[in-house]
Amino acid sequence: MRPVAAGYISYSALKDGTVDLCDIARMNDWIDLNADNDARIARWREANER
Template sequence: MPGGQEYILRAALKFGISQRELDTGEVDLARIALLNDYLDMMQDNEARIAKWRAQK
């Protein structure tokens, strides 16, 4: 998506952040960054677990 919207929308969709919360600034970019870091970490952990299970 253009303009980095995917970065914002990824966290918003996963954690139920409304458009109003984004528009009013109730959820700031620091929170969006933290949520995206969390999603990345969870995705990485799931991939590691899947790889470990495949090796067993």
């Protein structure tokens, strides 16, 4: 459901088989990577505030 909630695919694509488990896994990895990058950037900005 994470790719649907993130807006990458529609729920109907998930239900009708347009995407497979590999696609979903790749999208979940991408969502995790983006969240990790955003957290790292936020920590860097906080540490480098003047």
